[in-house]
Amino acid sequence: MALVTLRRNLCHLSDFRVYGALVALRSLPVNPTNKVVTGHLHPWFSSLLPEPARVLSHPVCGKNFHSENGNNLAPLGGQRFPQVHDWDALDQNFKNEGEQLFYRRLNSLTSWEEVLSFLSTLEILPVTWAAGALRRICEVEKGDSDQRLSKEILENSAFQALCFQLEQQLSRLSNTDLVTALQTLSLLHVNHQSSLVLNLVAECQNRLQAGVLEASNLCLLGETLIGLQDPGCVTLGLIIHQLQGKKLETFTPEDVVAIYRILQTYSDKVNQHQTFLNMINNFSLSVVSYLSPKSVSQVLAALVVLDQTQAHPLIIKLGRYAVRHVPHFTNEELRKVLEAFIYFGLSDRFFTKALEQLIVSHCLSLDPGVISRVMEYCSRKLILSKPIFNAVAETFVCQSEKFSPSQISELIEPFGKLNYLPPNAPAFFRKVENVLFTDFNRFPPKMLLQVLHSCSLIECHPVNFLPKIFSPFFLQQLQGEESYLDRLNLAQLTQLFLTSVLECPFYKGPKLLPKYRVKSFLTPCYSLETPVDFPFYKSVMMALIDLLGKRIYFASKVLTPYCYTIDVEIKLNEEGFALPFTANEDVHKRIALCVDGPERFCSNSNHLLGKEAIKQRHLRLLGYQVVQVPHHEVEMLKSRLELVEYLQGKLFPQKTSVLW
Incomplete structure (x- = not known):
């Protein structure tokens, strides 16, 4: 007779310490139904050298079993011992339960130290759990930033052991876990030439060539390879080719965004994939409502790069959904959306209203690049939004040092083009003058001329700068390497000269030489007048x-x-x-x-x-x-x-x- 006591110990659930089963066998022949664990299970990170696969037993809690002959085991309560398939089902149930408990505890941790400390309490760590732990480290360390993984983490022995286990057991990873692990290391900016990353890439390429990756795996792999900055045209081309063979119904909204980003890297060969792109454009109409603010901005940015002006219904729908996301866009996302609106000539009064509310309440905290894009949007669509213009003028007075010369030019031009003086006009243009005096040489000649001409349109005459721009030296700089001056620049110079004569009779400085004056302001493409309707x-x-x-x-x-x-x-x-x-x-x-x-x-x-x-x-x-x-x-x-x-x-x- 042999007494086998199987004990399940999941006590101290808050610490989630899973101990191996204690199995006592007394001189019994090997039975297929017996789950044997030999020796004591050591922590997973202390013994990662190649060895026979370890077996994890899931003992039954609180049951004593009695056997007459060592072969037919039955519970003392009279129940029959489960058959082999019952043991398999029992093992699967315990496996699923353990996995749920593992990820529940893992997702509650908030730092990489806590994650690695938690892993050290586990007696074994399946490779799929290791991939999940790596992903959690990425989530808690990276967040929404673009920071690299700290040296302290990279040199941590437990983290290195985690990476080593992944590298040794890549073949055991599912397609999703494999691609996700590669994406995680890419997001963490782990050295792209490290053996782990190279082996992950090689395994992904092998499975790609075997044609076993699903649509979501293909999309995630394509985006990840782009993030590695050395995607390889052949690999991306194969991904695009396999995506074309997938059914559109299998694509999730996230997959659609990834496809646009992958095709964006192929912008020089977009004609080769235009048929597929047209299908994606039409299909995307059904998923726009499910896109996040980040995804909306990414799709719009891709459509700009791919020059999809013919996808007008999709562009219009994305523009409408962008309205509701304006308060939630990051600076970079809002900049991309504004560039798309400018590129495709979109204009929406509700979008403008949302911009007004954002600019008025958060203008001081917005990136100068975003502010200049907002002003460019207003300028291109001839939108005179006094709340936006007033807030921007106040921001420039307070934070002029944050703006680059090109951003200053894009900021000033709409005031002249749309004929608007803000309430703080004296302080605003005094600041403009001070910036020009301080950084005169930082402004490219054409950009400087554009700023001065914009000021003159609204009677803020740049008299102190006229001697410099009428000088032969400046005119030579303006011409650059070209054989002649641009027609628009000549018209702007002529109008500034006419302004100095008519509106600034006190100006006694150098005049613009006759050879630089145009005969008419009404000329095709470079007109300073609007033709009649x-x-x-x-x-x-x-x-x-x-x-x-x-x-x-x-x-x-x-x-x-x-x-x-x-x-x-x-x-x-x-x-x-x-x-x-x-x-x-x-x-x-x-x-x-x-x-x-x-x-x-x-x-x-x-x-x-x-x-x-x-x-x-x-x-x-x-x-x-x-x-x-x-x-x-x-x-x-x-x-x-x-x-x-x-x-x-x-x-x-x-x-x-x-x-x-």
């Missing part, structure tokens, strides 16, 4: 003919000697009679009629753009009577007759009837 312009022309009687009494699109083009010019004699536009004598007054369509105003606003405001300002100083005909006033009129009466009131406010 032709349908609106045509309707005004027809009403003018009705008002004045003949087409001869006004001229259209007249180029003045001062570079500006007048939409409509009307000449009057001393008595107020309209003269033919060919007349050069007896001209007492010249009327410059500005037919201002929607393109000459800020978006959804009646606020005139900076380049149109300076044009009208200069025309008045040149002696013209400027009469503005804005589209928002004309659109309120119901008939052509009302338009004629409207123009009469604008052109001849003192007369009850028109003379010609």
